[in-house]
Amino acid sequence: MKKQLIISVGREFGSGGHVIAETLAKRFDLPLYDSNILESIAQERNVDAKTLHRYDEVPRNILFSRRVREYSTSAEENIAQMQFEYLKKKADEGESFVVVGRCSETKLAGTPGLITIFVLGDIPVKTARIMKLHNLTEKEAKNMIEKQDRQRKMYHNYYVKGKWGDSRNYDLSINSSRMGIEKTADFLESYIRERIAESVQEA
Template sequence: MEKQLIISVGREFGSGGHVIAEDLAGRFNLPLYDYNLLEHIAEEKDVAHEGLKKYDEKPKSKLFSRTVRGHSNSIQEHVAQMQFDYLRQMANEGKSFVVVGRCAEYILKGNPGLVTIFILGDKDCKVKRVMEKYGLSEREAQQMCKKEDWERKYYHNYFCPGQWGDSRNYDLSVNSSRLGLEKTADMLERFIRTKMQL
């Protein structure tokens, strides 16, 4: 692809946003960065990534972290900043990719190749998808959705001035429950091609 294209996908838990991001990556023949971002960073820095994964996209712990003279001892904060720096570096090098979450719509704001999307969904559809994916009861799935979305919101709002999921922060917000995942991806592909004149 000659033009730089960076697709940032924010998502509610259970909305199928990650599946849609994978689909878009395939349609545009782009690498997908999500939880695997830490593996790339670790490989580049020649460090083990396994211990860092549990801090990926997690909110800073107020109980076990503190900031002194602008320096934080929060592992969550350091992991987030490593990812932000890596994304900025790739964007500055002109690379094209799809990134899921990780505040990319804010971190890469101003890049002319950036398209920002937020995927939401109806509660019952999200709960059903989580039940099927993780083999949970309806109550367990509801609790998981609530917990994961709270963590994503807290994480995002800690690092970004705009609120997580606020449609004003994205080029397009879409409810995947209306069309289903494949047709939502169809619509997003058309939107991206039109916006970027691809």
Template sequence: MKQIIIAIGREFGSGGHLVAKKLAEHYNIPLYSKELLDEVAKDGRYSKEVLERFDEKPMNFAFIPVPAGGTTISLEQDIAIRQFNFIRKKANEEKESFVIVGRCAEEILSDNPNMISAFILGDKDTKTKRVMEREGVDEKTALNMMKKMDKMRKVYHNFYCESKWGDSRTYDICIKIGKVDVDTATDMIIKYIDSRDN
């Protein structure tokens, strides 16, 4: 089987993770999202709890230690770099096929010809409803969560990448959930991927 790497960027509440899961099931390949933390934790440097706490988090510049004799990187940077190195190894050295959610993968793996990138966004009402149901919160809380999480993802992505988070020019395909549902979005990406192989 030819290598397939599918990089999914997503707005919070858009259903992007569901699309990624369905793509992984369709192609019978691993999904790396929170699962990525289990793999990175295996080297023993950080516990899974620490990785979860700082996963896809922008740096807190107020708390970066600056030693007298040189420079250092923050915990957030170290964890991000470890994740980037992991997905590079899986893609370029081990030639594994997989679906990866977030983690700047569309740029980190941009030199891999077998990588297809998609960005999943959603209309406000659809995202709000999904977050309310998934998180068990009211509308106001859901809207605040969406705003906070998307801001964090944007700052994180734009710190490590030359491209801008959510910019359609960065991705092979962008789909808005709400106009179509998760299943239709998944099918659209599958058709795009399969047409590239022909």
């Protein structure tokens, strides 16, 4: 029986972290969990997936929500908790997978085979990538990056104690601008395979 392997990938917007996660999922033949988690949750709960996607990785709106004991009126918070529970259930069942964001480096801490990665990048490189991907001006791309990263930071730091992007909270932080997305994925694959080999030896 194969040992459990969970690859958690946090990322700055525009760094290519999601593409890298997709690449690693293919190379290790693992399912990838990102916003697609909401499709499964929507099916289980018989709700519209589009409604859930509106609140995906979005910080809680403090002005329009309140918490009474363990209950919250915040759609953002409830959907986040559904995703955390979904991932924890998969991990507890021994499943191996790659997960993008969703505070997974902390929410799945202690799970056997968990490897946590954070992908960052240089502003000029990220800006050029977002300009090309979304057909934006330089100013528009920089504004989008700033907005998305601010949102991810607020989301992450609300649900867990460790700060978003703080290298101390991840096994490895890597700047994809140095080698490019493909070679960064190559490097991370080698790192993960080395970690797997070490865990086999320890067993």
